[in-house]
Amino acid sequence: MQLVVKKPLAAVAVALLALGSVSCQNDALNPVPQTQISDKVAFDTPTRVALQVNSLYSFVKTGNFLGGRFQIYNDIRADEFINLTSNAVTGSTVWNHTETETNANDVANCWIYGYQAINQVNVFLAGLDDNASKFVAPVFPGNFATTANQYRGEARLLRALCYYSLLQLYAQPYNKDAGASPGLPLRLLAEKSAANNSLARSPVKDIYAQILADLNFAETNLPATYGDAFTNTTRAHRNTAIALKTRVYLSMSNYTSVITEANKLVPAAAPFVATSGVANGLNSSVAAVFAPPQTTSESILSFPFTANDQPGTQNQLAYYYLPSSLGGNGEYSLNTATGIVADPAFAATDARRTNFIVTTSGGTFLKKYPTGTPYTDNAPVIRYAEVMLNLAEARVRSSNTVDAQALALLNAVRGRSNPAGVYATFTSASDLLNAILLERRIEFLGEGLRNIDLMRTLSPIPAKGIVRAIPTTDPLYIWPIPQAELSANPAMTRN
Numbered sequence: 001m002q003l004v005v006k007k008p009l010a011a012v013a014v015a016l017l018a019l020g021s022v023s024c025q026n027d028a029l030n031p032v033p034q035t036q037i038s039d040k041v042a043f044d045t046p047t048r049v050a051l052q053v054n055s056l057y058s059f060v061k062t063g064n065f066l067g068g069r070f071q072i073y074n075d076i077r078a079d080e081f082i083n084l085t086s087n088a089v090t091g092s093t094v095w096n097h098t099e100t101e102t103n104a105n106d107v108a109n110c111w112i113y114g115y116q117a118i119n120q121v122n123v124f125l126a127g128l129d130d131n132a133s134k135f136v137a138p139v140f141p142g143n144f145a146t147t148a149n150q151y152r153g154e155a156r157l158l159r160a161l162c163y164y165s166l167l168q169l170y171a172q173p174y175n176k177d178a179g180a181s182p183g184l185p186l187r188l189l190a191e192k193s194a195a196n197n198s199l200a201r202s203p204v205k206d207i208y209a210q211i212l213a214d215l216n217f218a219e220t221n222l223p224a225t226y227g228d229a230f231t232n233t234t235r236a237h238r239n240t241a242i243a244l245k246t247r248v249y250l251s252m253s254n255y256t257s258v259i260t261e262a263n264k265l266v267p268a269a270a271p272f273v274a275t276s277g278v279a280n281g282l283n284s285s286v287a288a289v290f291a292p293p294q295t296t297s298e299s300i301l302s303f304p305f306t307a308n309d310q311p312g313t314q315n316q317l318a319y320y321y322l323p324s325s326l327g328g329n330g331e332y333s334l335n336t337a338t339g340i341v342a343d344p345a346f347a348a349t350d351a352r353r354t355n356f357i358v359t360t361s362g363g364t365f366l367k368k369y370p371t372g373t374p375y376t377d378n379a380p381v382i383r384y385a386e387v388m389l390n391l392a393e394a395r396v397r398s399s400n401t402v403d404a405q406a407l408a409l410l411n412a413v414r415g416r417s418n419p420a421g422v423y424a425t426f427t428s429a430s431d432l433l434n435a436i437l438l439e440r441r442i443e444f445l446g447e448g449l450r451n452i453d454l455m456r457t458l459s460p461i462p463a464k465g466i467v468r469a470i471p472t473t474d475p476l477y478i479w480p481i482p483q484a485e486l487s488a489n490p491a492m493t494r495n
Helices: 013-018 046-060 069-076 092-096 104-130 144-170 204-221 229-234 238-251 255-262 286-290 317-321 351-356 384-399 404-417 429-443 450-456 483-488
Strands: 081-083 182-185 201-203 299-303 332-334 357-360 363-366 379-383
Touching: 046 104, 046 144, 069 081, 069 092, 069 104, 069 144, 069 317, 069 450, 081 092, 092 104, 104 144, 104 483, 144 182, 144 204, 144 238, 144 450, 182 204, 201 204, 204 238, 229 299, 238 255, 238 299, 238 379, 238 384, 238 450, 255 384, 286 351, 299 384, 332 363, 351 357, 351 404, 379 384, 384 404, 384 429, 404 429, 429 450
Parallel strands: none
Antiparallel strands: 081 332, 182 201, 299 379, 357 363
């Protein structure tokens, strides 16, 4: 059961504000559904509070946001895929770099669903504070204050993830000017009406500061482990906050902090398995990581789906990437001309090629997400392999040397899938760095990191097929702000 706070616009306030419309709910005409309860009693029992936490994940993992579309957008706007259907509903304008302020399927929806999730977090956090006097015996256990802080940690981690994700599409990279560019409206209050529509964009650096504040709070208050594989991969724990911080700091070129955070999870030498909290580590088989039930310890966070809880029509990862012969819709094939699958470093015997790539009469496709209809593959957020490569890259960039640990981390990820392709050494730090960046393209193909890596390294978006390259100075390098937000928020400015 999904619990939704029953206040005027409480669950979707920002989304509706962004569309420039506000409507009051009439409880007499619109009775509360059985799957929802009034906010007046939403914090009256531990079970009801816990259900609201579950609801937060539902808002974040919606198929229009981090349940599929966000990852897809960050891959198809780069150079690894070729659009086959010219369908604007499934991202052809993203692939072509023809987005406009009025594009509803991507530019508007991603913003709306992202801010809807953020506002739901803010509503929940405000509710915890406003109802603190209820959290006493005999209804609540004596240690509920600790539990409440755990819930705050989960909520703030999800808010941080939402803001980080939106930054990657709607704002200039932090590294362009140390975060001085316009970022996003930083909404931290529970919005329940149109009263606070007008809110200027905070600088990129201020958004990153809030993201890190949320993740630091989460690290301190989240549990070390939940004790079972499913929950440890689908619900935020302490290692989740640490892992996400390595990604955030890497996006800021704060390599010292990347190393500090990654060292909490990655030992100095193999075997690379976290020694505290969840025993996150590099799984021996990359194929097993993506095979159902997708709950290996390598998956630090992913969003699950079931036949009764699907990402939604035309949002599913497998729908986009699997050919029709395997149950997908064949929306995008792999770029065999200039994409990573054409690179000789991606060997024919590499397990990531033999397990995740298939060639049919219609082209070459990604089958990393193997489940066809009803499309219940988990949507990936972050894996231990990424933390390892984040650490390797940070060590090379900070020392400008052929760092021994960086080489070992790179070889661990590469050697798992391509034992014959491990590197003996490199003649320069730049060669090692290039190998790490190349390995990221192979390892995280179809997981939504390609565009993020291009932007944080201030690289142009490469050409593909008939689509030209997009230099960093081009207005198309980032998405436009949705027209609906510009109309509803008088303090908002265009990209």
